[in-house]
Structure formats: C-alpha cells, structure tokens
Amino acid sequence: MINLRSPWRRHRWGIRLVLWGFGGLAGLTVVGFSQLASLSLDVFFSIYQHYWWSPFLLAPLVGMVTVFLTQRYFPGSQGSGIPQVIAATQLARQNQPVTRLVSLRILIGKIFLGCFALIGGFSAGREGPSVQVASSIMAIAHRFLPHARALRKTDLILAGGAAGIAAAFNTPLAGVVFAVEELGRRLETRTSGVLISTIILSGLVSIALLGDYQYFGRLSMHEQESFSIIPSLVVCAVICGLLGALFNFLLLWPQKSPHLSIWSWRKAHPVLFAGICGLVIATLGVLVHGASFGSGYGITKSIIEGHQSVNWAVPITRFLATVFTYFSGMPGGIFAPALSVGAALGYNLSHFLGGFSSAVPIMTLCMAGFLAAVTQAPITSAIIVMEMVDGHGLLISLMAVSLMAKAVSSRFGGELYQQLGHYFYQNTLASLPQSQPVSDTPVKEEATPSSK
Known part of the structure; x- marks a missing residue:
C-alpha cells in the first residue's frame, strides 16, 4: 500500500522543480564550458599559425601555471573528472563528505584551469571534466531539496555526471546509458524516472542553445552492413x-x-x-x-x-x-x-x-x-x-x-x-578527519506512480 504521507509524496513537486532547475543549470554551465574551451583553442591555434615555435614557450609556461594553481587552490580537479565522480558516489554511499571531489570550488577550477590548459596546446578534452562540473552542480542541489532524505546525494551526483555527458556531446541517450554502465551501474526504480528526466533536460538545454547538431558532423555512407x-x-x-x-x-x-x-x-x-x-x-x-x-x-x-x-x-x-x-x-x-x-x-x-x-x-x-x-x-x-x-x-x-x-x-x-x-x-578517505557525519540515507518507502 502506498504511503501518502511519505516525504517523497509530500514534496515530490518541490523535489522535481529543484532537480529540473539544477539540471538545466548544469546543461547551461556545460555549454558555457564548451564555448570557453573553443575560444581557448582558437587563441592557441591563432598564435601557432603565426609563430610555429610558440608551443615551446606556451606549453611549458601554461603547464606550470596550471599545475601550480591546481595544487595550490583546486586539488581534486586534476585529470579527467570521471574518476572523481565515481569516488564521490562511493563516499556518499558511506555518508562521507564529498566536497573535495564535487563542489563549487572544484567546478570553478575544472572550467577555468581546464580551458587555460588548452591555451598551451595540451591534449585534453572537456567532456570528462563536464561530468565533474555537472556532478558538482547536482551535489549542490541536494542542499535545496524540500526533504534532504527523499533523494540520496549519491543519486544526484550520478545524475549530474550523466547530464554532463548528455550536454557535452549533445547526446541525451548516451548520457542515460553512461549513468548505468560507467558511473552507477544501477538506477533504483523509485528515483530513476525523475533522475533520467533531469539528464535529458540537461541535454535539451544544450540542443536549445547550440542546435541539434552532430558533434563530429554527419556520417555520409551508402554501404549496407554485411x-x-x-x-x-x-x-x-x-x-x-x-x-x-x-x-x-x-x-x-x-x-x-x-x-x-x-x-x-x-x-x-x-x-x-x-x-x-x-x-x-x-x-x-x-x-x-x-x-x-x-x-x-x-x-x-x-x-x-x-x-x-x-x-x-x-x-x-x-x-x-x-x-x-x-x-x-x-x-x-x-x-x-x-x-x-x-x-x-x-x-x-x-x-x-x-x-x-x-x-x-x-x-x-x-x-x-x-x-x-x-x-x-x-x-x-x-x-x-x-x-x-x-x-x-x-x-x-x-x-x-x-x-x-x-x-x-x-x-x-x-x-x-x-x-x-x-x-x-x-586518498580522499585517508585525508578526512576521523569523524562520522550525519547519515543522509533516504527514508525507505514504496515506489509511487508519479516517481517513475
């Protein structure tokens, strides 16, 4: 029998509005990230076209500055971003803080230092970082839920990562598959509907702003598979x-x-x-x-x-x-x-x-x-x-x-x-103080038709 007084039922529309709002914000942020990354690449190649030797100055200088700022002010933002999201979901399942891996600080470092690195010509993409950026936004969204225990932070981090892929590649379907196959390996029935809709919304924001384009163009072929x-x-x-x-x-x-x-x-x-x-x-x-x-x-x-x-x-x-x-x-x-x-x-x-x-x-x-x-x-x-x-x-x-x-x-x-x-x-677990944070495990309840 469905419990009509459950937190999910009482606050379901408030939860949806928060998730969809932050999902749209995640898509908007990833689109901005992509435009800034493209601008950074344009800066590098415009310099390189005029001065073929410029990478020998730009790459070491930009590399040293980027790593210095990363180590000093934005530890946890280095690398792809997908491993950090995976680690954050594991920490969240154990009710451990995740701000060293997904947070506003990480978001800022990932976007601006990632784009700055491209001015040095480094071979780096923005798609993996977009996963960490969007997960950081959805982790922040957890604070604004009408009832914090209605959805686990783990689920929001997972949804954010998939939303990042959907917006970065302009491929909403791939974002949903990525959430199941790589990040979380599972989606619970109770929360899957609203989380998948958040992922799709993020991808739709990208499509609305950039158009329904193919990331690498349109494949032209006339052969049939045989x-x-x-x-x-x-x-x-x-x-x-x-x-x-x-x-x-x-x-x-x-x-x-x-x-x-x-x-x-x-x-x-x-x-x-x-x-x-x-x-x-x-x-x-x-x-x-x-x-x-x-x-x-x-x-x-x-x-x-x-x-x-x-x-x-x-x-x-x-x-x-x-x-x-x-x-x-x-x-x-x-x-x-x-x-x-x-x-x-x-x-x-x-x-x-x-x-x-x-x-x-x-x-x-x-x-x-x-x-x-x-x-x-x-x-x-x-x-x-x-x-x-x-x-x-x-x-x-x-x-x-x-x-x-x-x-x-x-x-x-x-x-x-x-x-x-x-x-x-x-590494993150070893660096945390030996204290047990308050549990944010969701209240057990039966699935409702509106949550699917």
Missing part, C-alpha cells in the same frame, strides 16, 4: 583493444608504481614536471604540424568530413600527447583525445582494410573501438559515436567492434575510470 566487413571489424577491434590496454596501463602507471624514481620526483616537483611534459607535447605537436595539439575535436571533424588527411605518425603523437597531458596533473579529459586517436588510426587502417568504399566508416569504427577499449564501457562508446556522427546505419558494427575491443583490453587490465576512482576514493 558479412563482408567482419574481417575489418576484427582487425579494428584487436588493434584498438591492444592500444587501449597500453593506454590504460600508462595512465595507471603512476598509481600502481608510485615508488619509482620518476614518480617520486614528480611528487616532489609537480610544477617543474608539468613544464617538462609541456616541452614533450610541444615537440610532438610541431613534428606533425599541429595535429596533436588541443582536444582533437577540430582535426577529427575535418577527417570525418573529408577535409583533411593525416599521416601515419598522427595517431602515435596524439596518443603520447594525451598520456603526457595526463601525467602533468592538470585538469583535462581523455574522451575527445581518445576519439581523435581512433579517427586517425582508422584513417590509416582504411588503406589496408576492405568492406567499405571510403575511409569514414573504418574511422568511425576505430573511434568506438578505441574509446571502448579505454573506458571498457562498450555500449556507451557505441551509442556516443553513433549519436555524434548520426551513424545509425553502422549501429550493429559499432556495437560489435566496441564489445570486441573491450574484451581484448580487459584481458590486460581492469577498467581505467573505476581503478582511478578507487585511488581517489582511498
């Missing part, structure tokens, strides 16, 4: 899976081997280490005429639309630039750079693989395959790529290559975001 493309699928999946496993190994290397001299030196001299990473990234970018600078959004869109070709070295330099950007310790995501690696890799593989009359489908498959190998979230990867390029005609192939690439990558190691999230969780 058995003839299976050999190409297998090759793409194996190569992307192996490279994704190597990528994950490198990103987890500092956490798994912290006592190595290089990582001990980085811990003692983080700002100087960031400057050295900047020099490496400048060298890699100049070698390939700028193809490995920035998030990779521009070059990936140009490749897919057929406006640009890349040589064999671009996937390697983009791969290494993203790794060194992560090593530097500055805020920045790996979603867009990973997709850029996949696109450049697919362009080169298309010269040797058959099954399609153009290179674009192979590039699209490698984008999904490499992203799935890195994140080990194959369904999310396939749907994100499908929605980004309007590639519904390749849906089965995208799913197949993502599942196979994930299977190959998982043979060599666990999930990147989950393992990084565990490190953030352990």
Whole structure:
C-alpha cells in the first residue's frame, strides 16, 4: 500500500522543480564550458599559425601555471573528472563528505584551469571534466531539496555526471546509458524516472542553445552492413583493444608504481614536471604540424568530413600527447583525445582494410573501438559515436567492434575510470578527519506512480 504521507509524496513537486532547475543549470554551465574551451583553442591555434615555435614557450609556461594553481587552490580537479565522480558516489554511499571531489570550488577550477590548459596546446578534452562540473552542480542541489532524505546525494551526483555527458556531446541517450554502465551501474526504480528526466533536460538545454547538431558532423555512407566487413571489424577491434590496454596501463602507471624514481620526483616537483611534459607535447605537436595539439575535436571533424588527411605518425603523437597531458596533473579529459586517436588510426587502417568504399566508416569504427577499449564501457562508446556522427546505419558494427575491443583490453587490465576512482576514493578517505557525519540515507518507502 502506498504511503501518502511519505516525504517523497509530500514534496515530490518541490523535489522535481529543484532537480529540473539544477539540471538545466548544469546543461547551461556545460555549454558555457564548451564555448570557453573553443575560444581557448582558437587563441592557441591563432598564435601557432603565426609563430610555429610558440608551443615551446606556451606549453611549458601554461603547464606550470596550471599545475601550480591546481595544487595550490583546486586539488581534486586534476585529470579527467570521471574518476572523481565515481569516488564521490562511493563516499556518499558511506555518508562521507564529498566536497573535495564535487563542489563549487572544484567546478570553478575544472572550467577555468581546464580551458587555460588548452591555451598551451595540451591534449585534453572537456567532456570528462563536464561530468565533474555537472556532478558538482547536482551535489549542490541536494542542499535545496524540500526533504534532504527523499533523494540520496549519491543519486544526484550520478545524475549530474550523466547530464554532463548528455550536454557535452549533445547526446541525451548516451548520457542515460553512461549513468548505468560507467558511473552507477544501477538506477533504483523509485528515483530513476525523475533522475533520467533531469539528464535529458540537461541535454535539451544544450540542443536549445547550440542546435541539434552532430558533434563530429554527419556520417555520409551508402554501404549496407554485411558479412563482408567482419574481417575489418576484427582487425579494428584487436588493434584498438591492444592500444587501449597500453593506454590504460600508462595512465595507471603512476598509481600502481608510485615508488619509482620518476614518480617520486614528480611528487616532489609537480610544477617543474608539468613544464617538462609541456616541452614533450610541444615537440610532438610541431613534428606533425599541429595535429596533436588541443582536444582533437577540430582535426577529427575535418577527417570525418573529408577535409583533411593525416599521416601515419598522427595517431602515435596524439596518443603520447594525451598520456603526457595526463601525467602533468592538470585538469583535462581523455574522451575527445581518445576519439581523435581512433579517427586517425582508422584513417590509416582504411588503406589496408576492405568492406567499405571510403575511409569514414573504418574511422568511425576505430573511434568506438578505441574509446571502448579505454573506458571498457562498450555500449556507451557505441551509442556516443553513433549519436555524434548520426551513424545509425553502422549501429550493429559499432556495437560489435566496441564489445570486441573491450574484451581484448580487459584481458590486460581492469577498467581505467573505476581503478582511478578507487585511488581517489582511498586518498580522499585517508585525508578526512576521523569523524562520522550525519547519515543522509533516504527514508525507505514504496515506489509511487508519479516517481517513475
């Protein structure tokens, strides 16, 4: 029997208004973040076009300043942002404070330092950071609920992360899938309806402001999926899976081997280490005429639309630039750079693989395959790529290559975001005072029709 006096029933519309209002605010903030990131990239490339040597000054200087400010004023904002959200949900389940990972301070640092890093040409994306930004907004929303126990903070952080993906990629469906597959692994029946509507609302705000566009343009192909493309699928999946496993190994290397001299030196001299990473990234970018600078959004869109070709070295330099950007310790995501690696890799593989009359489908498959190998979230990867390029005609192939690439990558190691999230969780928990905060566990109640 439904309890009409339950907190959820009494305050359901107040809760919905708070969630939808903050969900819209999250979408608006992510859109602003994307515009500021684009402006930062424009600044870098406008300087680089006039002075080819400028990255050797910009990258080390910007890297050192960014890491100094991150370490001094915004600890917890470094890296992708998705591991921090995973760690925050784990802390929230144990009724531990999460402000060191999702808060207004983190939001400010993630946006402005993440964009500042792009002025140095670092290979960083805004999509992972958008997850942490939106989660921070939804964590703040918990304070404004009419009844704090009607929804758990864990659920709001989860919804915020998915809303960030939905708004960043302009793909609401991918945001919902991402919430289930990568962040939370589950959505409770009692709260799923209102939380999913919050995620969709955030994506709709992005569509309303930026238009219903495809993130990397519109895929143009006339071939139908058939058995003839299976050999190409297998090759793409194996190569992307192996490279994704190597990528994950490198990103987890500092956490798994912290006592190595290089990582001990980085811990003692983080700002100087960031400057050295900047020099490496400048060298890699100049070698390939700028193809490995920035998030990779521009070059990936140009490749897919057929406006640009890349040589064999671009996937390697983009791969290494993203790794060194992560090593530097500055805020920045790996979603867009990973997709850029996949696109450049697919362009080169298309010269040797058959099954399609153009290179674009192979590039699209490698984008999904490499992203799935890195994140080990194959369904999310396939749907994100499908929605980004309007590639519904390749849906089965995208799913197949993502599942196979994930299977190959998982043979060599666990999930990147989950393992990084565990490190953030352990470090944050160890730094907290030994006191038990007041529980914010929701009141047990039966599901109501209006909450579904």
